[in-house]
Amino acid sequence: MTISGVALLAICTLLGGFLGDLLGVALGVKANVGGVGIAMIFLIAARLWLVRRKLLSHGLKTGVEFWGSFYIPIVVAMAAQQNVVAAAKGGPIVIIAGVGAVAVCFAMVALIGRLSGRVETMDEIEAREAETLAAPVPHFKSGRVA
Amino acid sequence: MTMLAHVLVANSLITAFAAVGILMWISGAISKYFTFGRIHGSAIAIMLGLALAFLGGLFTGGEKGVADLPALTGIGLMGGAMLRDFAIVATAFEVDVVHARKAGLIGAVALGLGTVVPFILGVLVAAAFGYTDAESLTTIGAGAVTYIVGPVTGAAIGASSPVIALSIATGVFKAVIVMIGTPFVAKMIGLDNPRSAMVFGGLMGTVSGVSGGLAATDRRLVPYGALTATFHTGLGCLVAPSILYFAVRAITGG
Numbered sequence: 102m103t104i105s106g107v108a109l110l111a112i113c114t115l116l117g118g119f120l121g122d123l124l125g126v127a128l129g130v131k132a133n134v135g136g137v138g139i140a141m142i143f144l145i146a147a148r149l150w151l152v153r154r155k156l157l158s159h160g161l162k163t164g165v166e167f168w169g170s171f172y173i174p175i176v177v178a179m180a181a182q183q184n185v186v187a188a189a190k191g192g193p194i195v196i197i198a199g200v201g202a203v204a205v206c207f208a209m210v211a212l213i214g215r216l217s218g219r220v221e222t223m224d225e226i227e228a229r230e231a232e233t234l235a236a237p238v239p240h241f242k243s244g245r246v247a
Numbered sequence: 248m249t250m251l252a253h254v255l256v257a258n259s260l261i262t263a264f265a266a267v268g269i270l271m272w273i274s275g276a277i278s279k280y281f282t283f284g285r286i287h288g289s290a291i292a293i294m295l296g297l298a299l300a301f302l303g304g305l306f307t308g309g310e311k312g313v314a315d316l317p318a319l320t321g322i323g324l325m326g327g328a329m330l331r332d333f334a335i336v337a338t339a340f341e342v343d344v345v346h347a348r349k350a351g352l353i354g355a356v357a358l359g360l361g362t363v364v365p366f367i368l369g370v371l372v373a374a375a376f377g378y379t380d381a382e383s384l385t386t387i388g389a390g391a392v393t394y395i396v397g398p399v400t401g402a403a404i405g406a407s408s409p410v411i412a413l414s415i416a417t418g419v420f421k422a423v424i425v426m427i428g429t430p431f432v433a434k435m436i437g438l439d440n441p442r443s444a445m446v447f448g449g450l451m452g453t454v455s456g457v458s459g460g461l462a463a464t465d466r467r468l469v470p471y472g473a474l475t476a477t478f479h480t481g482l483g484c485l486v487a488p489s490i491l492y493f494a495v496r497a498i499t500g501g
Contacts (some may be wrong), residue, residue, distance in 0.1 A: 114336045128485055137290045137332050137454070140475035141339035141470070148340060172469060173289045176336045176459045178297030178326030180426065181267075182314040183455075187305035187416050193386070194413060198372040199420035202365035202391040203428060206450040209360060211436035213450075214443045217353060223467050224437040225404035 106164020113143040255318040257422040263321030290430045297423060335458060335477070337472035353442065354475045357449030364481050365452075366491055367393040368440055369417065375380030381496040386414045388495070389487040393453045394418025396483035403488035422456035429460025438464060441471045448472035452479030 114137075121136020144165075151157040221229070255262045274292035282291075299314025309315030314323030369391025370384045378384050386406040390397030390413065397404070397414030400406075406414075429438070429447075437443050444461060448471065451457045457476040461468045 110333065110337050113266070114333050117336065118332070125484075137335055138474055139497055140332075140336045141342070141474055141477070144336055144339045145342050145344060149344065160268045162340075165337050165340045168334050168434060168494060169340055172334040172338055172458070173292075173462045173466065174264075174271060175326055176455075176462050177289070177292045177296045178263060178267050178322045179331055180293045180326070180459060181270075181295060181300050181303070182311045182312040182323050182326050183300050183419060184304060185297055185301040185312060185419075185422065185423065187310065187412070187419065189301065190416070194372060194376045195420050198369045198387065198391045198417045199424055201249070201368050201372060202417075202421050203424045203451070205364055205368060206361060206426070207432055207436055209357075209364065210438065210443060211446045212449055213353065213357060213438040213446050219444070220440045220442050223441065226440075227467075234400055 102158075102160045102217065103164040103167075105158075106161040106166075107168070108164075109147060109161065110144065110165050110168060113140045113147065166216055252318060256304045256320075256447035259319075259321030260298040260324050261321070262318060262491070263325040266322065267321060267325065270299075274332060279341055282385050289466070290427075293426050293459050293463055297426070306313030322329035331455075331458075335454070337471075340470075340474065341467070342470045354445040354449050356480055358475060358478055359445040361386025361452050361479060362486060364450075365421075365428075366487065370495060378410075379499065381492065381499045383410045383493065383496045384499065385492045387485065388491070390417035391421065392483040392487060393480050394422060395480045396487050399484045400487040400492070404492055410483065418453065422453040422459075425451050425453060426459035426463070429456075430463045433464040438468070444471035445475045448474065449479065452476055452483065454480065462499065 117138070117140020118136040120139050124136075124139075148157065151161070271288065271292050274295055275288040276293050290481035296357050303316060303319075304310070307315040311323055313319045314326075320408040364436065369388035372391075373384050373387035378387065382401075382404050383406055385404060386397060386401035389400035394415050395418070397418050401411035401414055407445040433439070436447075438461075440445055447461070448457045451460070451472075454473065454476050457472045458469055461472045
């Protein structure tokens with residue numbers, strides 16, 4: 102059933118949000134600490150459990166994956182409701198601090214990437230997975246539909 | 248006309264689905280015919296979204312971009328924190344546990360650096376612009392972490408309202424540059440694998456910036472970046488009004 106996927110997602114999200122709030126209170130912070138991250142970990146764990154028990158039905162997958170695929174339109178809607186006027190009005194201090202912080206962080210992403218050696222890119226991972234999937238099943242399958 | 252407006256307002260969320268869909272069709276066409284696929288359609292859609300938010304803000308004088316227009320209030324719901332978090336969590340369904348675990352430690356390092364480095368930079372810029380009191384310096388520094396850490400910190404340590412507004416603006420601006428800039432620098436900084444996406448999420452922090460930027464770069468990287476980025480604001484809210492504030496106060500002697 103599709104609703105079981107949506108419900109699973111909802112329960113994970115609510116549980117994560119609740120624990121994030123609790124963590125915030127425990128740490129004395131007026132904010133949700135990692136609620137979404139905790140919820141993601143619940144969902145990952147739930148999926149592993151379902152796969153092991155062979156309970157991961159097509160409907161359940163559809164329910165979760167629909168929302169995952171709805172992500173970019175939601176981000177576009179999010180962009181369309183930012184207070185861009187205020188950000189632009191802030192003047193030079195905002196621009197210098199903003200650009201500076203981003204530039205330094207971009208550089209550090211590159212640095213950490215170089216220092217820690219090469220890893221498989223997303224394309225290579227998918228190519229390898231497609232190969233191992235395709236090998237035992239002589240079946241025309243055009244890979245994963247993103 | 249008023250009847251049409253009534254339908255749009257009464258079904259605000261449905262209107263938002265239609266409006267965003269149309270915006271994405273237009274972006275896809277621009278990507279295909281004007282940039283020959285070099286700039287991803289979703290990157291263009293996000294930029295158009297921000298541009299519309301700017302126009303909407305000028306037109307309505309409000310704070311929520313196009314969501315302040317009566318017919319488009321649904322955009323506020325669709326792009327609000329509730330559905331955004333719901334959709335981010337859903338992307339975790341695609342996370343490969345093996346890859347995520349490999350990046351665990353390095354993701355934590357990135358989280359720490361991503362809080363401290365922008366903070367120091369923000370404090371230095373604020374100092375260069377003539378702020379000398381520890382409260383203002385800390386608040387603007389916290390704003391350079393994310394636009395939530397800024398006001399939370401400012402409120403906690405008692406900074407003035409204009410300084411808090413400045414810290415929000417800094418954080419929003421940072422998120423906007425991350426959204427727009429990421430697809431352009433992605434190749435240069437090696438953003439093509441789960442591990443660098445997790446490092447990126449930890450360093451950049453702003454969930455909206457990271458998720459928007461990664462979505463425009465490669466949709467498959469979003470869950471990895473979001474996984475670390477969601478801890479970023481919490482960590483910032485934890486250390487900025489405490490340890491980092493005390494450090495700034497010790498240096499300025501205030």
